[in-house]
Amino acid sequence: MTIRHLTATGVRNLAPVALDPSPRINLLYGCNGSGKTSFLEAIYFLALARSFRSARIQPMIQQDQEQVLAFARITTASGDELGIGVSRNRQADIQIRINGENIRSMAELARHLPVQLINPESFRLLEGAPKIRRQFLDWGVFHVEHSFMHWWQRLQHSLKQRNSLLRHAIIDDQSLQAWNLEFCAASEQIDQFRQDYIRRLKPVFTRTLSGLIDLPGLSLSYYRGWDKDKSLQQVLDDSIQRDRQLGHTQAGPQRADLRLRIGQQNVMDILSRGQQKLVVCALKIAQGHLLAESMGQQCVYLVDDLTAELDPTHRKALCCLLEQLDCQVFITGTDPDSLNHDWRKDTPVSMFHVEHGHIKESGVTE
Numbered sequence: 032m033t034i035r036h037l038t039a040t041g042v043r044n045l046a047p048v049a050l051d052p053s054p055r056i057n058l059l060y061g062c063n064g065s066g067k068t069s070f071l072e073a074i075y076f077l078a079l080a081r082s083f084r085s086a087r088i089q090p091m092i093q094q095d096q097e098q099v100l101a102f103a104r105i106t107t108a109s110g111d112e113l114g115i116g117v118s119r120n121r122q123a124d125i126q127i128r129i130n131g132e133n134i135r136s137m138a139e140l141a142r143h144l145p146v147q148l149i150n151p152e153s154f155r156l157l158e159g160a161p162k163i164r165r166q167f168l169d170w171g172v173f174h175v176e177h178s179f180m181h182w183w184q185r186l187q188h189s190l191k192q193r194n195s196l197l198r199h200a201i202i203d204d205q206s207l208q209a210w211n212l213e214f215c216a217a218s219e220q221i222d223q224f225r226q227d228y229i230r231r232l233k234p235v236f237t238r239t240l241s242g243l244i245d246l247p248g249l250s251l252s253y254y255r256g257w258d259k260d261k262s263l264q265q266v267l268d269d270s271i272q273r274d275r276q277l278g279h280t281q282a283g284p285q286r287a288d289l290r291l292r293i294g295q296q297n298v299m300d301i302l303s304r305g306q307q308k309l310v311v312c313a314l315k316i317a318q319g320h321l322l323a324e325s326m327g328q329q330c331v332y333l334v335d336d337l338t339a340e341l342d343p344t345h346r347k348a349l350c351c352l353l354e355q356l357d358c359q360v361f362i363t364g365t366d367p368d369s370l371n372h373d374w375r376k377d378t379p380v381s382m383f384h385v386e387h388g389h390i391k392e393s394g395v396t397e
């Protein structure tokens with residue numbers, strides 16, 4: 032999908048935004064604090080009704096404003112036009128409208144606007160808690176497997192019920208068995224989705240990474256959250272005493288993880304920050320390729336601070352890969368020269384100058 036027209040009000044230091052971005056490459060430059068990241072935040076907000084900078088919405092709402100509001104006209108992969116509007120106020124109430132109709136499901140919003148963010152915090156995908164890698168994995172599964180949300184909700188519900196039973200002084204065995212059955216059924220389905228996704232992602236990731244950097248021997252593997260040689264039911268039975276002591280379920284898809292290794296070592300223990308960033312870029316770009324291959328859908332890429340951690344050669348390689356993706360990209364940097372790349376003559380490129388919260392188009396190449 033492509034954003035054709037975008038408006039936003041009440042976003043940090045930004046004056047009301049109204050622009051028609053290029054369907055392909057959009058470059059935004061400006062000084063520190065001018066509002067470049069805030070602009071990317073507005074697009075992210077439109078896709079997910081939240082910020083990527085803070086778990087709370089308040090910091091994103093402009094100091095003297097009551098709400099943040101973003102609207103976009105987008106063209107979907109099938110060529111349909113959609114109007115999407117999202118607003119949140121200081122009480123964090125959310126309003127989502129698609130083609131004028133109120134929508135209650137965040138999943139529906141996210142499905143219309145798949146967004147990938149690459150920013151200086153992206154290394155956390157490798158270094159951070161397993162939850163971040165599960166979110167990465169489930170982003171992919173969610174977009175290619177439409178029944179994922181149904182199974183995900185069953186998984187969350189059964190896990191919550193089981194954990195609540197574990198904390199009772201005396202456990203009702205019948206209830207425990209019933210919730211075990213439901214938890215195992217949902218777990219096996221989610222695990223199957225994740226395995227299928229990783230099997231398809233791996234070759235795309237390897238190919239994408241080789242276009243960015245040479246890291247021989249780097250492997251991506253999936254840990255499902257319980258012993259690969261045992262059924263989950265067996266693992267739950269074996270660990271019931273420990274689960275009761277801890278008051279929660281230790282094994283299951285809520286413990287799944289992705290492992291990136293070179294030989295026996297974790298990549299975050301041996302790669303430089305720049306190398307880590309390139310691995311993360313390859314993972315995220317691979318997800319975009321897979322989404323296009325499987326669903327014919329394009330995601331929007333938000334690349335904040337292109338130059339951070341990357342030398343000119345690797346910046347160029349990243350720009351080439353983003354251009355080959357054939358999707359809409361927004362890239363920020365402090366210096367317009369650092370954003371200049373040998374974009375192909377037939378790639379529409381728009382350049383915007385961000386100054387004290389005002390965004391002005393400063394050049395278009397068709």
Ligand SMILES: Nc1ncnc2c1ncn2[C@@H]1O[C@H](COP(=O)(O)OP(=O)(O)OP(=O)(O)O)[C@@H](O)[C@H]1O
Pocket residue numbers: 042043044045061062063064065066067068069070089090091092093094095365385
């Ligand atoms: N709620 C808010 N209301 C008004 N202004 C805010 C709010 N939150 C942050 N700001 C200000 O908005 C400005 C925009 O910051 P932003 O991170 O978008 O800049 P940037 O152009 O990405 O800078 P850098 O190049 O340093 O990353 C900052 O000066 C910040 O102090």
